[in-house]
Amino acid sequence: MTLNTEERSCLTIILAAGEGTRMKSSMPKVLHPVAGLPMVCHVLDTCMAAGGGARAIVVGSQAERVAKAVTDHDQQATTHIQHKREGTAKAVLAARDAIMGNAFDDVVVLYGDVPLISVDTLWQARQSLAAGTDIVVLGFETNTPTGYGRLIIEEGELTGIVEEKDASDEQRRITFCNCGIMAFRGAHVLDVLDQVDNKNEQGEYYLPDAVKIGRAMGLKVAAIAVDEDETLGVNDRTQLAQVSNLWQQRRRHELMLAGVTMSEPHTIILHHDTVVEPDAELEPYVVFGPGVTVASQARIRAFSHLEGCRVGKGAIVGPYARLRPGAELAADSKVGNFVEIKAAHIGEGAKVNHLSYVGDASVGAKANIGAGSVTCNYDGFLKHKTIIGAGAFIGTNTSLVAPVNIGKNANTAAGSVIYEDVPADDLAIERSKQANLPGKAKKLRDRNAQRKRDAN
Secondary structure, three states: OOOOOOOOOOEEEEOOOOHHHHHOOOHHHOOOEEEEEEEEHHHHHHHHHHOOOEEEEEEEHHHHHHHHHHHHHHHOOOOEEOOOOOHHHHHHHHHHHHHOOOOOOOEEEOOOOOOOOHHHHHHHHHHHHHHOOEEEEEEEEOOOOOOEHHHEEEOOEEEEEEEEOOOOOHHHHHOOOEEEEEEEEOOOOHHHOOOOOOOOOOOOOOHHHHHHHHEEEEEEEEEEEEOOOHHHOOOHOOOHHHHHHHHHHHHHHHHHOOOOOOHHHHHOOOOOOOOEEOOOOOOOOOOOOOOOOOOOOOOOOOEEEEEOOOOOOOOEEEOOOOOOOOOOOOOOEEEEOEEEEEEEOOOOOOOEEEEOOOOOOOOOOOOOEEEOOEEEOOOOOOOOEEEEEEOOEEOOOOEEOEEEOOOOEEEOOOEEEOOOOOOOOEEEEEOOOOOOOHHHHHHHHHHHHHHHHHHH
């Protein structure tokens, strides 16, 4: 049976109430970022991409802070407070109002600190429900099962979940493990979870107990195997780094399959919202911050850092360039080595080849900015704009003191400090007169050498 989201309604409950003490952080665990986006927001995005319908987030530790991050990211999500930590089953029931609010066909339980779960996996779980399963458990095969609950499969059916501390030696040799993610037929979810008790060593209400309860009720229970990487949770900084690395690998792979060239992909650091169009090229050691779009046929050369910018078709950036927020590079423009661009538009075919800073500026088409040139945009209180016309040539080591306007096809002489507008086609020169003093260099050398001898 093929799942049709228009026919089946779904509630996704994301558990995000944990304190995350092993993170050793003042920030709630689920707000720690992967590729610049809080983990819980990655889970939300996956839910929405999978047609997850309603989304209920269970919050606890620093509830207001987590709730704000969630609702800022997804205005349709609702938040529900888990006032007392009594186990995962009780955490799900903290969203009872959401469960009862609509007759959902499917109820999926995810975790805010498991950000790599995929759209395909969520669809697979819901397809199983659509085909007649009442409870779906996601599991994974691993060579290192220590610490995980084991999924007990008998004659092809999931008969139970055994925690390691309660497992026999034979059961501990099982490598099919529980990742904690489950999906329920909506008609049964409350009947099942309300029967979960806390008669165990920890005195907590465990969600995995839903399996034995469901079977006792005559419900159909099934386990689905998924990739172990998708199930990785984050409890400390090393696991956060591991998950972040896996996210980067996944996204790089997607971009390369879509037509982006990366000669050393493992050196590229992407942000969650980075857009790179087909036929663009990323050289090694490029770092993307938030809000970057790179157009087709653009080339980002090695050791460049981009944030909050747009790179036009066929443009070249770097090596060792920095594009800051508001940088806009038109088609076929060039920003070279050790150049910084901020809040500036670089026109089509314009060149800022090396060792320059262009901020709060507009550079016209095919203008050329010489090495070491600077737009002096800040007076200590306010920012001011520099306008450089099409075809203008800015000589080496020119300081453009904003606000200033350099006209179309105008030139500035090397080493000039330009503080007045330059009309189109004019050449502006601002230098003090050079004076050569005969023999003065030798006299200075002799005097300084004598001072050094005297000092010794």
